[in-house]
Amino acid sequence: MLKPLHESASQTAGPYVHIGLAPRAAGFDIFGHNFGPVLAGPGTRGERIAIEGCVIDGSGTPLRDVLIEIWQANADGRYNHPADRQEKPLDADFQGWGRACSDFESGLYRFETIKPGPVAGRGGRPMAPHVNFWIVARGINLGLHTRMYFADEADANAADPVLGLIEWEVRRKTLLAVRSERDGQTIYRFDIRIQGGEETVFFDI
Numbered sequence: 001m002l003k004p005l006h007e008s009a010s011q012t013a014g015p016y017v018h019i020g021l022a023p024r025a026a027g028f029d030i031f032g033h034n035f036g037p038v039l040a041g042p043g044t045r046g047e048r049i050a051i052e053g054c055v056i057d058g059s060g061t062p063l064r065d066v067l068i069e070i071w072q073a074n075a076d077g078r079y080n081h082p083a084d085r086q087e088k089p090l091d092a093d094f095q096g097w098g099r100a101c102s103d104f105e106s107g108l109y110r111f112e113t114i115k116p117g118p119v120a121g122r123g124g125r126p127m128a129p130h131v132n133f134w135i136v137a138r139g140i141n142l143g144l145h146t147r148m149y150f151a152d153e154a155d156a157n158a159a160d161p162v163l164g165l166i167e168w169e170v171r172r173k174t175l176l177a178v179r180s181e182r183d184g185q186t187i188y189r190f191d192i193r194i195q196g197g198e199e200t201v202f203f204d205i
Contacts, residue, residue, distance in 0.1 A: 037100035039072075039113040041093035046075025046114035049186045051148065051177065054107045055135060058195030062107025066137040070111055070148075071097045072130070077117030086120055115150065121161055128156035128163065135192060145205045148190045151176040166201060174200045 040048065051070070054062035073079050073096065078088040080096040094114065102109045113131075121127045128149055135144040149157055157163055157176070166172045177188035192200045 037098050037109075037111045039070075039095055039098045039111065041095075043093040044075075044114055045091050045094070046117075047186065049113060049115050049188055051111040051113065051131065051188050051190055052108060053177075053190040053192060054109070055102060055137065055192045055194060060196075062102070063137050063194075064102055064104050064107045066102040066107075066109065066135060067099065068102070068109050068136075069097070069099045069134040070113075071132050072113065073116040073119045075114055075117050077119045077129075079119070084119075088117075118156060125161050126156075126159070128153050128160040130160075130162075133192070135194075140194070144192075144194065145203045146192065146200055147175055147203070148177050148188070149175050150179070150188065152179050171201055174198060 040046075055066045055068070056062055071079070073084075074091040074094045076088045076091070078084055078086050078090060080090060080094065098111050098113065100109045100111055116129045116131065118126045118129055130150075131148045133144075133146045133148060135146070147162065149160070149163065151157075163172055163175065166175075174193070177190040180187050180189065194200070
């Protein structure tokens with residue numbers, strides 16, 4: 001007679017997320033090619049920017065063991081992926097995808113990339129320049145998906161079909177990164193809040 005199976009305990013990314021996905025951050029140099037936080041090469045077209053921020057829990061504390069992946073279009077608004085059939089040029093010096101870990105002391109993450117161009121959405125409707133984010137850490141059973149838009153692209157943001165689906169302006173603001181300048185470099189600050197009254201909008205993908 002078969003016995004019924006009982007549900008096993010749930011698991012999260014655990015303390016080994018860095019060893020498995022970003023070993024160099026954990027002090028292990030085991031991969032021949034490490035996926036890192038620098039997306040742009042010396043010849044990449046477009047405006048050079050850095051994206052910085054923290055992933056913050058419900059108590060307002062920055063998480064220090066977060067792994068973040070981003071992917072984005074190039075400066076002309078085309079993804080480096082076969083599924084993107086737009087008649088826009090590819091950029092051979094731009095990989096369009098990166099992986100970063102939060103700093104173990106400050107919780108700050110950082111990417112070095114370029115500002116993407118607008119891409120065509122469903123039905124050819126243009127989407128505002130944006131960067132796609134995936135977040136994983138201890139306590140997160142499934143990776144969280146969100147987008148970062150640029151606060152200085154007000155006209156494009158107003159017409160974006162995804163932002164337009166978010167009813168409340170205060171919720172839309174959780175997806176906007178603010179521009180600043182530091183040491184001659186353009187910085188976009190994007191903090192991600194996983195809980196609380198100012199929780200970032202996440203997408204079910």
